[in-house]
Amino acid sequence: MTVADDDVLELIGRLDPALTEHPPRPGSDRYRSVLETAMTGSAAVAMTESAAVAMTDSVAAATVVPLRGRRRGSRRVAVAAAVAAVAVAAYGLWQPGDEQSAQAAVRQATESLAEITSFEMSGTDVDAEGRVTTYAARIDGGDFEVAIDGFFDGPVENLTFTAVDRFVYLTEDGRTSRTPRQPGEGADAYPALSAELLAVLDASDVSELGQETVAGVVTTRYDIAPTDRSVAAFSALGPIPELDEPPAIERLSVWIADDRLHQIEVVHDDGRAVRVTLFNLDGEITITPPPGPYVEPTAP
Amino acid sequence: MPGEDERFRALFDAHFADLWRFVRRRCATPEDADDIAGQVFAVAWRRRGDLPEGGEVRLWLFGVARRVLANHRRTGARHDRLVQRLSGIADGHEDREPDVPSDLLGAALASLSEDHRAVVEMRCWDGLTVGEIAAVLDCSPNAVSIRLHRARKQLAAYLARTGLASNGHVADEIAPLKEHSDDCR
Numbered sequence: 001m002t003v004a005d006d007d008v009l010e011l012i013g014r015l016d017p018a019l020t021e022h023p024p025r026p027g028s029d030r031y032r033s034v035l036e037t038a039m040t041g042s043a044a045v046a047m048t049e050s051a052a053v054a055m056t057d058s059v060a061a062a063t064v065v066p067l068r069g070r071r072r073g074s075r076r077v078a079v080a081a082a083v084a085a086v087a088v089a090a091y092g093l094w095q096p097g098d099e100q101s102a103q104a105a106v107r108q109a110t111e112s113l114a115e116i117t118s119f120e121m122s123g124t125d126v127d128a129e130g131r132v133t134t135y136a137a138r139i140d141g142g143d144f145e146v147a148i149d150g151f152f153d154g155p156v157e158n159l160t161f162t163a164v165d166r167f168v169y170l171t172e173d174g175r176t177s178r179t180p181r182q183p184g185e186g187a188d189a190y191p192a193l194s195a196e197l198l199a200v201l202d203a204s205d206v207s208e209l210g211q212e213t214v215a216g217v218v219t220t221r222y223d224i225a226p227t228d229r230s231v232a233a234f235s236a237l238g239p240i241p242e243l244d245e246p247p248a249i250e251r252l253s254v255w256i257a258d259d260r261l262h263q264i265e266v267v268h269d270d271g272r273a274v275r276v277t278l279f280n281l282d283g284e285i286t287i288t289p290p291p292g293p294y295v296e297p298t299a300p
Numbered sequence: 301m302p303g304e305d306e307r308f309r310a311l312f313d314a315h316f317a318d319l320w321r322f323v324r325r326r327c328a329t330p331e332d333a334d335d336i337a338g339q340v341f342a343v344a345w346r347r348r349g350d351l352p353e354g355g356e357v358r359l360w361l362f363g364v365a366r367r368v369l370a371n372h373r374r375t376g377a378r379h380d381r382l383v384q385r386l387s388g389i390a391d392g393h394e395d396r397e398p399d400v401p402s403d404l405l406g407a408a409l410a411s412l413s414e415d416h417r418a419v420v421e422m423r424c425w426d427g428l429t430v431g432e433i434a435a436v437l438d439c440s441p442n443a444v445s446i447r448l449h450r451a452r453k454q455l456a457a458y459l460a461r462t463g464l465a466s467n468g469h470v471a472d473e474i475a476p477l478k479e480h481s482d483d484c485r
Binding site: 008009010011012013014015016017018021023024026030031033034035037038039159161168170172177179181 | 305308309312313316317320321324325330333334335337338339340341342344345405406408409420421423424425430441442445446448449451452455456459
């Protein structure tokens with residue numbers, strides 16, 4: 001890519017349609033009309049949001065739980081539930097066979113989310129169209145590294161995000177760009193999930209399904225089924241429920257071995273399925289920046 | 301203590317112009333911008349009891365505006381007209397004899413996917429930071445970065461196919477525009 005890449009982006013600014021048009025002046029008829037429309041509620045706002053959000057959301061990226069989907073709601077429910085399960089298992093708070101204790105453990109784990117330190121994971125995401133994306137991630141406190149193959153805002157091969165200290169590095173096609181890290185990019189995003197986790201899981205049905213062997217490890221499987229109440233509670237947390245479609249998570253399953261989470265699977269009603277396997281919980285993990293030079297730096 | 305109406309009017313006064321420009325950049329006519337801005341503030345009025353505090357309300361309004369705009373586009377072909385119009389804009393004057401770089405830039409922008417065009421527009425037109433764009437789109441800053449990264453590549457590739465990016469015209473055009481493009485860095 002040439003040095004003109006940034007110049008091109010800069011030039012786009014001259015196409016701004018609002019450069020020569022100005023909003024109605026305060027006090028003008030148009031200004032008052034818009035205000036009255038808003039305050040009398042005559043605007044048609046009973047609509048639904050169906051435009052796809054094609055990328056992983058902030059929670060998914062920040063926690064490196066790689067969940068994508070067509071609908072923000074279902075994705076966030078899945079992420080919230082999955083991260084809660086991670087926290088529960090990581091801290092050995094899960095009480096098999098005791099639903100009430102499980103709910104209490106979720107609450108306690110939710111409050112402890114910020115204390116998670118390190119783990120590794122691999123995952124597979126099969127979307128509704130059957131496209132397969134694989135993930136491999138390492139997390140050390142607020143730093144993380146995640147490699148993605150498959151489909152992520154278009155086909156990708158070995159796309160890697162690395163977050164270390166103050167920067168996030170994006171490596172693709174042998175090129176690495178570096179961006180100052182924004183608040184929420186890293187494990188510090190866990191506390192922000194608390195309300196969502198509680199809303200979703202406190203009202204969900206949890207059931208123990210018995211033992212299953214996963215990758216040679218004997219585990220106990222639990223299914224966590226969101227109820228209408230948990231979905232409604234989650235929806236109420238959205239910024240504008242009337243504009244968002246409701247979440248559509250069909251099933252969340254977790255496999256636990258030795259009081260630790262071994263695997264998570266999230267199944268959506270459109271057929272999309274995400275499965276992640278966790279290992280090396282609280283192990284020694286060190287994340288280092290990819291080698292430079294860094295090209296096309298993106299300003300904060 | 302100011303009443304509910306008074307507080308909302310203050311919020312409206314503080315953010316209307318900013319929101320109107322945000323909307324205007326994404327719809328076909330000033331009249332459409334008025335209508336859509338009214339719908340956005342109608343949502344804010346009905347949810348006035350739990351609006352975000354401080355500066356976050358601005359990004360919240362932008363996020364609502366995106367949804368309202370998406371619905372607006374589904375109801376007609378206005379967006380198509382806007383995309384077509386982008387190719388004809390030169391320095392914001394549609395009737396002016398178009399200059400080649402702006403025509404090409406408009407066409408290059410119109411060639412991007414909706415996701416990629418959105419981050420470029422928010423960056424270059426609305427002057428939002430990566431973090432602010434992420435808040436408006438309800439996605440991660442990483443996602444915004446990768447979209448910008450790819451949008452740049454696609455824009456440059458598009459212009460390279462026309463010979464613009466590789467023959468120095470871009471650099472020549474930039475110098476007089478620098479002072480007018482402070483929001484797009």
